[in-house]
Amino acid sequence: MTRLIASAVDPATLDVDVLVVGVHSGDDGPFLAPGAETVSTAWSDLTETLELLGAKGSAGSVSKLPSGGRVAAKLLVAVGLGEPDENGSVDDETLRRAAGVAARAAVGRESLAFALRADAELLATGAILGAYQFDGYKSDDPDRKEPVASITVAGPDAQLERAGSIAAGVTAARDWVNTPANLLRPPDLAADVERRATEAGLGVEVLDEHALTEGGYGGILAVGMGSAAKPRLVRLTWRPEGASKHVALVGKGITFDTGGISIKPANGMWDMKGDMAGAAAVAGTMLAVAALKPAVNVTAYLALAENMPSGDAYRPGDVVTIYGGKTVEVLNTDAEGRMVLADALVRAAEDEPDVLYDTATLTGGQVIALGKRTAGIMGTDEECERVRAAGEKVGEPGWPMPLPEEIKKTMESPIADIKQVSANMERSGHMLQGGIFLAKFVPEDLPWAHIDIAGPGDHSGDAYGYTVSGGTGRPVRTLVELVEEHARRD
Numbered sequence: 287m288t289r290l291i292a293s294a295v296d297p298a299t300l301d302v303d304v305l306v307v308g309v310h311s312g313d314d315g316p317f318l319a320p321g322a323e324t325v326s327t328a329w330s331d332l333t334e335t336l337e338l339l340g341a342k343g344s345a346g347s348v349s350k351l352p353s354g355g356r357v358a359a360k361l362l363v364a365v366g367l368g369e370p371d372e373n374g375s376v377d378d379e380t381l382r383r384a385a386g387v388a389a390r391a392a393v394g395r396e397s398l399a400f401a402l403r404a405d406a407e408l409l410a411t412g413a414i415l416g417a418y419q420f421d422g423y424k425s426d427d428p429d430r431k432e433p434v435a436s437i438t439v440a441g442p443d444a445q446l447e448r449a450g451s452i453a454a455g456v457t458a459a460r461d462w463v464n465t466p467a468n469l470l471r472p473p474d475l476a477a478d479v480e481r482r483a484t485e486a487g488l489g490v491e492v493l494d495e496h497a498l499t500e501g502g503y504g505g506i507l508a509v510g511m512g513s514a515a516k517p518r519l520v521r522l523t524w525r526p527e528g529a530s531k532h533v534a535l536v537g538k539g540i541t542f543d544t545g546g547i548s549i550k551p552a553n554g555m556w557d558m559k560g561d562m563a564g565a566a567a568v569a570g571t572m573l574a575v576a577a578l579k580p581a582v583n584v585t586a587y588l589a590l591a592e593n594m595p596s597g598d599a600y601r602p603g604d605v606v607t608i609y610g611g612k613t614v615e616v617l618n619t620d621a622e623g624r625m626v627l628a629d630a631l632v633r634a635a636e637d638e639p640d641v642l643y644d645t646a647t648l649t650g651g652q653v654i655a656l657g658k659r660t661a662g663i664m665g666t667d668e669e670c671e672r673v674r675a676a677g678e679k680v681g682e683p684g685w686p687m688p689l690p691e692e693i694k695k696t697m698e699s700p701i702a703d704i705k706q707v708s709a710n711m712e713r714s715g716h717m718l719q720g721g722i723f724l725a726k727f728v729p730e731d732l733p734w735a736h737i738d739i740a741g742p743g744d745h746s747g748d749a750y751g752y753t754v755s756g757g758t759g760r761p762v763r764t765l766v767e768l769v770e771e772h773a774r775r776d
Contacts, residue, residue: 288417290410290446291438297401298324298357304398305359306388308367311343321403329356336364348391363391379681385409386416386752394431399438406441410449413437416752420464455574456759462566463757467542467559471515472590479569486576489523504607505625510591512599517591522572524584532583533772534639536630538623538646539565539590546593546619547601563743564646571765582773585637589626605702615702623648628727635729645737651716658741662687664721665735673735680763689722
């Protein structure tokens with residue numbers, strides 16, 4: 287991962303390959319953002335030069351020009367910040383995204399420094415995530431350029447260390463989501479998480495298929511029984527001395543989802559390697575927690591399975607007993623995520639946490655309702671609002687959704703405690719059906735929120751801000767914020 291360096295030295299004098307300045311848009315043309323004063327002094331016609339190059343300062347835009355010795359850096363990158371507010375500022379997410387754009391503009395260069403007066407953690411986080419690349423399986427790529435190796439930011443070491451810790455959790459989640467499914471089946475993912483978690487100082491417990499059978503984890507076993515690579519349930523714990531508060535996290539980890547017997551269309555199935563983004567995000571969150579060391583107990587469960595059709599696969603019409611004894615009438619084997627989550631939610635509640643958060647690439651209905659960038663949030667009202675606020679703070683938007691009574695009625699079963707989906711597989715309110723199902727397996731008195739990242743968990747278009755193509759690592763930063771916010775509560 288790109289190295290972060292804290293410096294109080296005048297950025298115009300730093301011996302780096304790339305120097306980044308911010309540019310605002312204004313009625314009279316672009317103008318430099320605070321932090322570039324010494325650069326402007328050394329390069330008196332910089333604003334005019336940028337304007338001649340067509341720079342307007344619009345958010346996310348970028349202009350490059352050689353320094354010609356005016357500053358120590360070889361190349362100057364001017365990144366757009368848009369129009370400032372009445373106080374001369376821009377919002378945090380604009381700064382994060384600008385830093386990500388700047389870091390990508392420096393690809394192939396060794397070092398970058400910011401001449402931009404802003405919160406060091408914001409710049410560092412955006413830059414590291416924007417510099418991220420995943421292309422580890424090419425045998426030969428002569429055109430490949432390495433991401434920038436070091437980034438210098440003016441600010442306290444503690445802020446950069448914090449940014450690096452959180453970004454490391456996000457990039458770990460991205461790496462897992464981007465790894466081909468043949469190289470990351472449930473036992474593989476469990477083993478890699480166990481290795482990294484142990485190195486980070488977390489407690490780890492892994493239940494294999496035998497322990498799952500003995501424990502009665504019917505949902506995970508049902509989904510995973512069609513695959514030769516058997517399911518796993520991974521439990522991670524952070525237990526700081528003296529902590530009394532307790533947060534539980536649960537992530538869906540379907541390492542590949544064919545849909546099972548209710549098989550998916552071939553077109554687009556390749557993207558189903560990312561159906562474990564929820565578990566990847568929870569594991570990445572726990573790695574960040576271990577580095578940040580908040581004074582709160584955190585317990586995480588990763589429900590890992592591969593949903594494959596075979597003679598041993600579960601079937602539409604089956605009745606499955608979830609951990610704890612509740613039963614589910616299966617109508618669609620492609621609604622597998624809620625099955626594995628049900629086991630993990632019941633088990634997580636047994637640990638008696640103060641609050642429970644789960645995340646999953648659960649429903650296509652989330653994408654239809656909210657698009658590719660806004661997560662769906664369901665659960666108890668107060669926790670839904672906390673998730674929304676945390677996501678807004680860190681730049682991972684989400685929106686609370688209802689759990690309507692009329693949809694609950696369509697999921698009543700004559701032979702089991704609940705149907706897996708609405709009767710006759712009614713598609714309306716599909717995202718809401720997922721939330722209603724999960725709520726059945728969470729105690730009514732336990733504060734809880736479910737975060738559906740079916741769209742936000744993966745990005746397939748051109749890079750924007752600090753988001754590159756592939757796994758996004760969402761909602762690691764939201765979950766870290768929620769854990770730390772809980773630690774701060776009275």
